[in-house]
Amino acid sequence: MSIATRLIAAGIGIVLTPPLALGFSQPPPPNAILLQAPLVDTAGRPTTLATVLGRPAVIAFWTRWCGPCRDEIPLLEAVLSAHPELDVAVVGVTLDDDVEAVRDFGVAYKINYPLLLTGADGVQLLQALGNSQADLPYTIIIDENGATLGERRGRLRAGDIADALAKRGIPVTGPGGFHDASGSAP
Secondary structure, eight states: OOHHHHHHHTTOOOOOOOGGGGOOSSOOOTTHHHHHSOEEETTSOEEOGGGGTTSOEEEEEEOTTOHHHHHHHHHHHHHHHHOGGGOOEEEEEESOOOHHHHHHHHHHTTOOSOEEEOGGGHHHHHHHTTOTTOOSSEEEEEOTTSOEEEEEESSOOHHHHHHHHHTTTOOOOSTTOOOOTTSOOO
């Protein structure tokens, strides 16, 4: 049973609509589509990205079969380990729908950040976010309120994260800066 089928069976409709049609009495929060999209964690529980609000977050869309997506894993892990004082969340959002396979992948690659699944609705979600070709990897960096600080289609570079965080006055410099998979600085 696909994630979408399980979510629908659980009474959680999968609807990607423009933010103004979501029923907000005031303007919707930034990135309402991103933050409210129904996802599933690696335990099979329904969740959303709204759980990261309150701190900046790097949200990386990927799949297990995507080589450049796998290449980004060390950089995403470095965001958490190089500057823990920044309290930046990192979340991997995969277009896969096999919870067990994603969980096993996370263990095999020793991924130290949460992995969430979009299932069959992943392409639609990417397109609703403005990624019309559903390019992967695709990364969105948001501030603590959900506003976009930066985005990247294709392989993420360490400088992309540092530049986006600098927009919120969060400097990422010095010897503890982020490094990409090759070990080079931004």
